[in-house]
Amino acid sequence: MKECVFCKIADKKLQASIVYEDKDFIAILDGNPNTEGQTLVLTKKHYSSYVFNLPEEVYTRLLLVSKKVAKILEKGLKVKRVAMVFEGQGVDHIHTKLYPMHKINDKKFGELSGGVYFEKYPGYITTLVGHPIDQKNKDKILKKILKNNDLK
Numbered sequence: 001m002k003e004c005v006f007c008k009i010a011d012k013k014l015q016a017s018i019v020y021e022d023k024d025f026i027a028i029l030d031g032n033p034n035t036e037g038q039t040l041v042l043t044k045k046h047y048s049s050y051v052f053n054l055p056e057e058v059y060t061r062l063l064l065v066s067k068k069v070a071k072i073l074e075k076g077l078k079v080k081r082v083a084m085v086f087e088g089q090g091v092d093h094i095h096t097k098l099y100p101m102h103k104i105n106d107k108k109f110g111e112l113s114g115g116v117y118f119e120k121y122p123g124y125i126t127t128l129v130g131h132p133i134d135q136k137n138k139d140k141i142l143k144k145i146l147k148n149n150d151l152k
C-alpha cells in the first residue's frame with residue numbers, strides 16, 4: 001500500500017534497523033520501544049493488522065519467522081525469554097511485536113502483579129493479572145461466547 005509506513009520500510013523507502021530479513025519478511029527494531037531491543041516482525045506484502053484474519057499460510061510462516069527472530073534477540077541481548085504480542089492498533093499492516101524480557105527470574109513463577117480490568121480497550125495490552133472471577137460469572141461469559149457462535 002502506497003501510504004503504509006511498514007510497506008515503505010519493506011520496500012526500503014524508509015530507513016530501519018534490520019534485525020532479520022528474508023524474501024517475505026523483515027524484522028526491525030521498533031522506533032518507539034518500551035524496552036531494549038523491542039522488535040517488529042513484518043510481512044513484506046501488505047496484509048491488514050488483525051492477525052486472526054491472515055491467510056493460514058501467512059499466519060503460520062509469520063509465527064515461525066517470529067520464533068526465529070525471538071531466538072536472535074534471546075542470544076543477542078542475553079535474555080531468557082521474549083514475549084510476543086499481536087495488537088495491530090498502531091499501524092494497519094500485520095506485525096508481531098517482540099519484547100525481550102530483561103532481568104526476569106525464569107525459575108520463579110506465580111509472582112504476578114495485577115488488579116486491572118478493562119471494560120474498554122485502553123490503547124495497550126497488559127499481561128498484568130486482573131480481578132478474580134467466580135464460577136457464576138465465568139458460566140455467564142462462556143454462555144455468551146458459545147451462544148454468539150451457535151455452539152450451544
Ligand SMILES: [Zn+2]
Pocket residue numbers: 001004005006007008045046047092093
Ligand atoms: Zn503495508
